[in-house]
Amino acid sequence: MAQSPASILLRHTYRLPSPEGSAGEGATAARQFDAALMSVGFKLSAELLQRLSGLSEAAVLHTATRTLRTVRELVGDHVRHNTYFIDFPANVPGTEEFWTRCVATALDDDASRETVLTQLAHGVLDLLSLPAYGRYQHTYEEMLAAQDELIASAGDRVTVLHLGRGLDDELTALYLSLAGSTTPLSEDHLADLKLLAERCAAGPQPESIPVRENRAVVNEARLGLGADLLLDTVTDVLRLACALSGGDVTLQEPSRFRSLPRPVRRRLLAGLDAVVAANPAKLADVHAHREPFKRLGERLHPHEYPRWPHAADVFAVARGEKEARSFDGRVETLLRDADVTGAVRLLGSAPGKLFRTLDFLLRTAADQTERDAVVAAAVELAPEVSGRVLLSVREHLHNRERESGEPRIFVNRRGRAWAAPDLRAPVPAADRDRLAAALDAELRRRLPAPHRLLLDPDVLDVALPLSGRATAPGFRVLPRGSVSEVDGELLRFFVYWKETRNRTDYDLSALLLHSDYSTDSWLSYTALTAVGGVHSGDVTEAPEGASEFIDLSLDLVRSTFIVPQVNIFTGEGFEEAEESFFGFMLRDGEQKGRPFEPRTVRMTSELRGVGRVALPLVFRRGDDGRWRAKWLHLYLKGISEANRVEENQVSVSKVVRALAEREQLTVGHLVGLMSRDTTTVETWHGGPAPDEPVTYIGLERAEGLHPDSRVITLENLRDLIPA
Known part of the structure; x- marks a missing residue:
């Protein structure tokens, strides 16, 4: 963009x-x-x-x-969305009928007849050898001419620009x-x-920059201005060096450090020296990133600057020439010796680490006395822990109420997901409840108490954005775990991709699951039709860009879950392709229109994960018969080539079950904590906004709000998370 x-x-x-x-x-x-x-x-x-x-x-x-x-x-309207079947969703043939038609066309073609006959004689047919398969047989303009105009509907999306x-x-x-x-x-x-x-x-400048990656980016700009750097750990300097080298400031991917000008090297070494001189214990932080520190030392040449001996100590620790016992190592030693009480005392100096190990401490405690010590320490230290960590632990405690053995979802920073049975011992309900109450009390203390709160009800089931990495770039994308209403008769989702240099084939599919997450059926290039749905046809290369669509009549679908997925059959990964994105549209039954109509688009999500199977979201029919979407933003590893819905249905259903059954902490939970006896809470369904300042929370900004109102929408939902 x-x-x-x-x-x-x-x-x-x-x-x-x-x-x-x-x-x-x-x-x-x-x-x-x-x-x-x-x-x-x-x-x-x-x-x-x-x-x-x-x-x-x-x-x-x-x-x-x-x-x-x-x-x-x-x-997604900046590209041309063509379809293999020119009048999709009408007249989509059955899969076998379509393949037979392609074979007949190939046999009528002098250039392909002999190859196809040879394949048929051996009982194996390569679909890509058929001239009519996988390549558009008409132009984009011809496809448009074959489609009816879209009939306007009151349900069409309208996003207001202010x-x-x-x-x-x-x-x-x-x-x-x-x-x-x-x-x-x-x-x-x-x-x-x-x-x-x-x-x-x-x-x-902001009063504080609590997220380290943000600080690295700001420090890079401040360095260019000659301003003071914001450094309080040795890792801050490492992140800054990564930023200066165009590397990964999250430190999740290796960065290749560039040769840095002498003035920049001096600034970095002086920063390291000041951090360690103020607190020598921070040398222990080097252990978490020893290899990057060693490579950075080769670029900074600390031996040339004897006036900054503490900076030289950083690289000596990285090389193993100087001892700096790590804090985590001391904690691990105590826990290995089953000294939970000693570990809690030590963790008292690192409240964030204590909260991140709460579950383990409670499970490891030998008796109720030790568990009481763990809970008491957490309650005492809660005011010193970031709001994001408090909310993460609060959500974790809520989900620990589930029966042991249920699937547990694991998601890394890049969206790669896998599921496994939860075999952890349970946390006693009384301890869990005491902690949850204490966390809610601390969060309530930090949250503002608005005099007048105006709420869009659609925002209440949105998961709290505890990390920006739990969403994907795009339009109207909700954080992972959010739930939103699906209010149309026809659901159409789509994928667009354009290859960079190698032939690339993405396959849009839909796995339809029963209420117990077992497979009902699917839609894909091998199953062009199913009850209530049709596929737009397989496109197998995208030098100029390609699109695939799946159309579903929600009244006819008999399954409980609809799981759209994008499989990489061959070619470039999601992060290698020139462009790739997924989205869905909602339409009324009689709207017709082109396969892609931008005003019916409810969301678009760029595909950026490292896996070979993308799971953007899942649609679920509730007990009330209404459909709702739960946002996933997940990627499965898959295999190097030929990923297909038939082959991954078991792994997909496991991951979908694990996240679908997990309950995220939502905006509604925070709204409950924000509301006091003095707060007037009103639901906003459109219409004139109040004349006085309000705190407004909604998916989109209400029109006509007082200029002094505090406005929280999907775009700045992170501002709800207390510091």
Whole structure:
């Protein structure tokens, strides 16, 4: 996507900076701009439309061109979505009928007849050898001509774009929000922070930057300005060095350190020296990243700077030439000796580590006396632990109520998922309940108590964004574990990909599961039709980009779960392809329209995981008969080639079950803690907003809110997480 400042702002806030330009008669151009936006599911707020109407036509057109490009990219309308079957979803043949038709066409072709006859004689047929298989047989324009116009519906999505302040003010506010985030950012947001920091690091700064990756990005910009660096651990310096080398500031992937100019080397060594001089115990942090520190030492040449001896000690520890007993090692020794009480005393100096080992400590405790000591320490130290950790532990305790042996989901930082039986001993209910009550009390103390709280009910089942990595870049993407209503008759999901250099075949499939997570049926290139659904046809290469669709009539589907998945059959991975994204649309039964209609798109999610099977979300029919989506953002390892829904149905159902049955901590939980006796809580279903300032929490910004209102939407939901 475009990376202009205005584009970054629009993607993060759905606001346009106050348009600049000469005054004029721009009303007609503004209305045309609004109409163009509505064709892709967006519209101008009344305030923004009025502002544009007072500008010259040229100023309006300049804003329109830039904005339309960005919103079309958001919903996936910047590419051409063709389908293999020209009149999809109508007239999709059965799989065997289609393959037979392809064979007949090949036998009529002089160039392919002999090859196909030879294959048939041996009883094995390569579908890719058939000229009519896997390649578009018509142009995009021919496909459009074969489709009916979309009939407008009240259920079509409309996303309102709002008027912002001046560009500099808006970018500063966004920079402060991202830099000061209490939760880790996604890779895309971290890249946006880098661009914003280059522009804003000399101006106002957040009160604190609690997330280390954010601090590294900001430090890189501050280094360029000659400003003081924000360093309080040796790892802060390592992350900064990774940023300067274009590496991974999360330290999850190896970074190749560049040769650094002498002034930069001096700044890094001076920073290391100051950190260790202030607290020599921080040398123990080197053990967690010994190899990167050794490689960094080869670039910084600490031996050339004897005035910073403490910096040299960092690299001596990394090389094993100097001892620095690690804190984690001391804790492990105590636990190995079954000294839970001693471990709790030691962990008292590291409250965050204590909370991350609470479950293990409670399971390891020999008796109730030791468990009481663990609970008492946690209650005492809770005020010193970050809100994100408190909420993570609170969610963990809630899910520990489930029976032992149920599937347990594991997800790494890159979205790779796997499931295994939960064989841990249970945590006693009384201890679990005491801890949960104490955590809720501490969170309630930190949360604001708004006088008037205006709520969009659709936001209450959104999972708290405890990490930006639990979402994917895209449009209207909810955090992993969130639940949202599905309010259409027809569900259509799609994948688009464009290969970089090698032939790449992605296969969109849908696994349909019974209520016990056993397989009912599936839709894929090997099963083009099923009860209530059709597949748009297999496309096996994408030098110019390719799309596949699956259409489902929710009234006809008999299964309990619909699990869309994208399988890499061959070629480039999700992170290697030039572009790849998934999305879904909802339509009323009689809307018709092209296979891809941007105003019916409910979400798009870029595919970025390291696995070969992508699971964006799962649709579930509830006991009330209504369908809801639960967001997954998961990737399975899969195999190197020929991943198919038939082969991975068991592993997919295990992972889906593990996450579908897990209960995330939601916005609704925090709203309950925020509400006091003095708080007026109102549900907002549209219509005029209150005249006075409110705290508004919703998926999208309500129109007409008082300018002094605090507004929390999907784009800045992280601001709900207390520090």
